[in-house]
Amino acid sequence: MKKYSGFSLFRNALSHNLNWKQAWRKPEPKKHYDVIIVGGGGHGLATAYYLAKVHKIKNIAVVEKGWIGGGNTGRNTTIVRSNYLWTEASLFYEKSLKLWEGLSQDLNYNVMFSQRGVYNLGHNLQDMRDIERRVSANRLNGIDAEVVNATQIKAEIPLIDTSPDARYPILGASLQRRGGVARHDAIAWGFARAADALGVDIIEQCEVTGIHREKGRVTGIDTTRGKINAPKIGVVVAGNASVLAKMVDLRLPIESHPLQAFVSEPMKPVLDTVVMSGAVHGYVSQSDKGELVIGAGVDSYVGYGQRGSFQTIEHTLEAIVQLFPMFSRVRLLRMWGGIVDVCPDACPIVSKTPVDGLYFNCGWGTGGFKATPGSGWAFAHTIANDHPHELNAPFSLERFTTGALIDEHGAAAVAH
Amino acid sequence: MLLIRCPWCGDRAESEFSCGGEAGISRPLEPNALNDADWSDYLFNRTNARGAHKELWNHAAGCRRWFEAERDTVSYVIKRTYKLGQAD
Numbered sequence: 164m165k166k167y168s169g170f171s172l173f174r175n176a177l178s179h180n181l182n183w184k185q186a187w188r189k190p191e192p193k194k195h196y197d198v199i200i201v202g203g204g205g206h207g208l209a210t211a212y213y214l215a216k217v218h219k220i221k222n223i224a225v226v227e228k229g230w231i232g233g234g235n236t237g238r239n240t241t242i243v244r245s246n247y248l249w250t251e252a253s254l255f256y257e258k259s260l261k262l263w264e265g266l267s268q269d270l271n272y273n274v275m276f277s278q279r280g281v282y283n284l285g286h287n288l289q290d291m292r293d294i295e296r297r298v299s300a301n302r303l304n305g306i307d308a309e310v311v312n313a314t315q316i317k318a319e320i321p322l323i324d325t326s327p328d329a330r331y332p333i334l335g336a337s338l339q340r341r342g343g344v345a346r347h348d349a350i351a352w353g354f355a356r357a358a359d360a361l362g363v364d365i366i367e368q369c370e371v372t373g374i375h376r377e378k379g380r381v382t383g384i385d386t387t388r389g390k391i392n393a394p395k396i397g398v399v400v401a402g403n404a405s406v407l408a409k410m411v412d413l414r415l416p417i418e419s420h421p422l423q424a425f426v427s428e429p430m431k432p433v434l435d436t437v438v439m440s441g442a443v444h445g446y447v448s449q450s451d452k453g454e455l456v457i458g459a460g461v462d463s464y465v466g467y468g469q470r471g472s473f474q475t476i477e478h479t480l481e482a483i484v485q486l487f488p489m490f491s492r493v494r495l496l497r498m499w500g501g502i503v504d505v506c507p508d509a510c511p512i513v514s515k516t517p518v519d520g521l522y523f524n525c526g527w528g529t530g531g532f533k534a535t536p537g538s539g540w541a542f543a544h545t546i547a548n549d550h551p552h553e554l555n556a557p558f559s560l561e562r563f564t565t566g567a568l569i570d571e572h573g574a575a576a577v578a579h
Numbered sequence: 580m581l582l583i584r585c586p587w588c589g590d591r592a593e594s595e596f597s598c599g600g601e602a603g604i605s606r607p608l609e610p611n612a613l614n615d616a617d618w619s620d621y622l623f624n625r626t627n628a629r630g631a632h633k634e635l636w637n638h639a640a641g642c643r644r645w646f647e648a649e650r651d652t653v654s655y656v657i658k659r660t661y662k663l664g665q666a667d
């Protein structure tokens with residue numbers, strides 16, 4: 164792997180940028196691997212990277228039915244934070260946030276992680292009580308969190324309507340200053356390039372159509388590019404988790420919903436932080452290109468179509484325009500949807516399964532982008548040791564049988 | 580926006596309806612007779628089908644009645660809607 168640096172930028176500029184090397188190879192699938200990761204989103208690629216880097220596993224493949232990062236990874240609004248309510252969740256997300264903080268260096272790839280702060284607005288007394296509680300819980304877990312009032316919000320975000328007679332009055336917010344946004348594609352490409360450099364085969368345009376088992380153990384997969392064998396298979400396919408689970412007769416506590424986002428035309432910088440409101444189902448930030456990046460709540464029906472309903476867009480935009488009256492004159496440029504895998508307790512499943520050698524990582528729903536490095540790191544540990552790390556042990560599939568759910572709806576449901 | 584045919588009121592805009600999720604899940608008659616795995620399957624596990632899917636809808640801003648729909652979860656095309664218990 165040729166290292167990226169200021170010097171390499173300069174040198175390649177001199178040759179009109181014609182000599183950049185391909186960032187990852189396009190290998191043909193081999194007959195056998197030690198570990199196969201199904202799904203080339205951020206989580207799958209991160210898993211492969213940490214399997215190779217931390218656990219020194221040599222013979223790994225990532226198989227992706229489309230192109231890497233083309234799923235939710237490339238479709239999300241990129242909010243990164245760790246201020247979840249319950250200890251199990253906040254420690255897992257905090258591990259991820261710590262990895263984000265060193266990720267560009269670690270991968271030698273600029274993931275444009277920008278810690279511009281994340282505000283979660285409170286619109287009524289109960290919102291504020293919940294915010295106080297969550298901020299206290301975060302601080303007890305060593306996670307930075309503050310409660311700010313409407314005056315402070317207005318001082319830091321002048322465009323926001325904090326007047327008392329606003330449609331959605333703003334009483335205050337929780338603020339995590341270490342939160343922020345990152346570049347969606349860069350996380351896929353950065354992990355892909357770094358994993359490839361460690362020998363991981365990234366195989367695109369290769370859809371998994373079946374999973375083979377012998378005496379309760381996985382032995383390999385059928386794909387559109389032939390059969391591939393492996394004693395260990397990690398499935399990280401987000402919205403398609405139930406489809407893959409069905410291949411081994413496994414039922415999951417997951418439903419896949421459309422989740423939509425949209426960007427506006429680019430404009431001058433007006434918003435230098437991230438504003439979210441669970442109550443009105445909307446969140447907004449401004450990209451480095453100047454576009455407003457706006458996300459909605461999920462559509463209520465099961466949907467694999469990567470698009471949702473217009474009324475959901477309307478609902479979100481109504482709320483955003485109430486919060487930021489000036490945005491009413493901004494035109495939208497693009498809109499799209501992803502397929503989010505929602506769990507009943509709004510927490511992920513990073514777990515072994517009843518089939519030996521088969522591992523599932525799913526259920527991240529509307530909020531897994533922030534978890535990409537931490538999820539990959541913990542899933543790699545689980546696969547390499549055939550045993551979960553203490554950080555992801557609570558996120559097992561069994562919790563739905565034992566009843567040890569981790570109810571994060573308050574901190575996670577709509578907001579990201 | 581989808582156009583949904585309420586079996587009582589006819590074609591109406593999707594925004595008048597709310598989706599009640601997978602159809603045909605009935606509460607076990609004797610919960611105490613179930614083991615934890617079966618109870619968990621009833622409570623949490625869902626078919627989450629990619630393709631044909633039977634689901635409950637409620638005409639929330641209309642007649643407020645529940646009915647069933649057969650919908651494709653990829654194309655979102657609603658094949659048919661019918662009153663509860665009139666699947667076939």
Ligand SMILES: Cc1cc2nc3c(=O)[nH]c(=O)nc-3n(C[C@H](O)[C@H](O)[C@H](O)COP(=O)(O)OP(=O)(O)OC[C@H]3O[C@@H](n4cnc5c(N)ncnc54)[C@H](O)[C@@H]3O)c2cc1C
Nearest residue numbers: 202204205206228234235236239240242371501531532533
């Ligand atoms: C509109 C939207 C906004 C969001 N906003 C945020 C946010 O602000 N912050 C946040 O933290 N999270 C957010 N999320 C959630 C986040 O995007 C996801 O949780 C996360 O990106 C999931 O990553 P992944 O790698 O697991 O899944 P994906 O990126 O979806 O990757 C899964 C891959 O599996 C592949 N695959 C599927 N089936 C097969 C098969 N049979 N064979 C081979 N490959 C297969 C798919 O093609 C896909 O590339 C948002 C999601 C959406 C849709």
Ligand SMILES: [Zn+2]
Nearest residue numbers: 585588638642
């Ligand atoms: Zn009706």
